[in-house]
Amino acid sequence: METRNQTRLSYFILLGFSQDSENQPILFCLFLSMYLITVLGNLLIILAITCDSHLHTPMYFLLSNLSLADICFTSTTMPKVLVNIQTQSKAITYAGCITQMCFFMVFGVMDTFLLTIMAYDRFVAICHPLHYTLIMNPRLCGLLVLLSWFISITYSLTQSLLTLRLSFCTNWEISHFYCELAQALTIACSDTLINYILLYMVTSLLGIVPFSGILCSYIRIVSSILRIPSGHRKYKAFSTCGSHLSTVSLFYGTGLGVYLSSDAPSWKSMIASVMYTVVTPMLNPFIYSLRNRDIKRALQKVLGRKLYVP
Template sequence: MEPGNQTSTSEFFLLGFSQDSEHQPILFGIFLSMFVVTVLGNLLIILAIISDSHLHTPMYFFLSNLSLADICFTSTTIPKMLVNIQTKSKSITYAGCITQMYFFMVFGGMDTFLLTVMAYDRFIAICHPLHYPVIMNSHFCGLLVLVSWFISLMCSLIQSLLILRLSFCTNWIIQHFYCELAQALMIACSNTLINYILLYMVTGLLGIVPFSGIFFSYTRIVSSILRIPSVDGKYKAFSTCGSHLSVVSLFYGTGIGVYISSGASHFSWKGMITSVMYTLVTPMLNPFIYSLRNRDIKRALQKLYLLPVFKEKPW
């Protein structure tokens, strides 16, 4: 497109990480390896949970949904970045950019809700163990996941539709490796007041409210654990939520860094590195955190690995 006083654009340009062609193959190899590990790791968690009947419980039901959301979350940004590196292109179509924004917000929102639901599950299991089977029944667990999907889909749809009303004049460069909403709003030449108001509202709904729920749940959990008389009982109770607490810390720690850096009007390498932690490193580490700290997941993965061997034996 020729520069000018355009009121619309057919494509955006993603600035990416490096302008040096010598660094492109290295970046391609690093991100491709991380992406493959992320997809395979989360896929193994899902397969292990499905294949082992002992893991058909609310906690692992939510974990399998979290792994699925992480696969989709990473797949919204990294494949396009890899294609751009390989083809030495920085462009993304207008429709592709809006679509990427939409699904990025959907699966990012699902991560926050699922982590909150998992914290609630641990709260009921530790603080109200006798009522756990009644409260966390299969219908209620399914409803929690469906409501989470509905809210994420609707919030993302509204924000995406409001982006369509904006005009982009002469600046089509998004200073990021994916179509990040806040960066896109900065280059719009029309009034973005409504978009920013909605952005802060959705950030509160998908960020502050779930985090408050997680904080409240763990406050009650820690209080209940401290009242357990035996040391072994305290260790066992804490070990059931240690993996989840590690994932929450990693997810919200990097997520907060992303939104702090995206609020800056200037280009920030630190912001892009933080975004990589949020969009790729965190989903990649989740399977390792849960598999290394969880005996049930380890056992299920071992069974999944040995299953073909057992099938070959006549006994």
Template sequence: MKPGNQTKVVEFLLLGFSQDAQDQPMLFGLFLSMYLITVLGNLLIILAVSSDPHLHIPMYFFLSILSLADIGFTSTTVPKMLVNLQTQTKSISYAGCLTQMYFFMVFGGLDTFLLTVMAYDRFVAICHPLYYPTIMNPQLCGLLVLVSWFISLSYSLIQSLLMLRLSFCTNWVIRHFYCELAQALMLACSNTLISHILLYMVTGLLGFVPLSGILYSYVQIVSTIMRIPSADGKYKAFSTCGSHLSVVSLFYGTGLGVYLSPSTSPSSQKGMVASVMYTVVTPMLNPFIYSLRNKDIKTALWKLLGRMLRVY
């Protein structure tokens, strides 16, 4: 590549979903509604868990951290998309693109680790109930969350620093609604081998290792539940992990579908719709899944709403 074909990148262009100006108001209203529901729903989960002493146990502690991560995850992409839809522009600054990539990787990685930690929590609670208070003590719970944050922050920082070393050609168009790392690497003129190797390794690790841990936990959980003699006992055991299993299926089903489907590229229209499913729709549905399927959460939410209404 000749030096004349390289220049200092100032901004990227995010093509997004539609080139038709008539569709922009409808898309703006749709994504604004989804974003507000996501933030409000997850915020209510956090407030309900923190305000109800009965929910100060590991399962709900991890749920509140997951809700916080979901707010951050969707906030990295949707607000900028809403601004571009409202102003009918497609630009994002170079610094803004790198910042968006960094936090997207942080909260995306954190989601995968937290879902794995929650599966381990259910595994201990159902398979080793007598040792549950000893194993899942506050120190271990805090350590698991800190390790999840540390790994997510470290990988995201390394990948972002590698991005800073790259030079870009005159083509700065990203065919997505957010700064997708793999597509940004394709626009670089300099050598991206290390970045691609790291990307594929971490994508495989974040997809395979946590999912393997979750599947192993649920195999053990199902095996233990099936040995429970009473039908009522089996129902109660299944009900404690049903919500988590639904969230795992939704998150991994849509997330892995984007990257593993041979007929769908992330930059295609189908790929972007699938990306919306795990970056926007899944964080929005998580509070509904947990509140509708969990009696304790529903009770805490009604208490919280009652206190809020009395204040006003």
């Protein structure tokens, strides 16, 4: 019976924002604008870092990887959302849903690891400045990023393969605007125990271990900064960490809201998901460029026009 039901399943219904049909044109324009800003802003960050040799440092290498992950993270959900709104369709194919789920997990986990590595980079730069180039060498940075990609892809493939073995009988409706794993598991009519164990185990690890690493890094950073006698040097040290702290707060704050409300889909949970999947990646280029003179100068060279650099 489960095999027959599994073979009959060809699509899921993404309910998402479809219940508010009057505001569909507004939602389309809003999501399209945010998506274009996200892609363009992060591409400019990558281009500026690639073209300016002065930015070929560990901090900007990690930032360029974060921008790439943010582009891909947003691109796993927004194009399908825009197509569904424009065509007044709520369907996504079974293969498309599994694929979206897989890539969403890859780039979501990758963002978590990159933010943690960036916190460690700032810790070494401020707490051990004389040994910074020795510790954060290109080999270590490359290995950390490759390891992050490996773990992200391994977890995503494992969870996706476990999802493929599930059967979905009569309820094919996902109360979200994208194929969110926790929502998909609630409508499965086969045993999902292994899926839930892996989901909660990895979510807990990714919520506790990286965040603990970031928290410990910044406790040490703040302690070191407070011991600096010069007020100007204190401000400079705090400013180099402010951008990263803003991104971490947005990412973890909205991400926590998504997963705490994933069992009870509502407008609040979907707004939290929009913040998590679209708004945070969109704001990252502004957070990292508006107060960063090096990025401004690099963008000035790339765009070929004079930007104000205080």
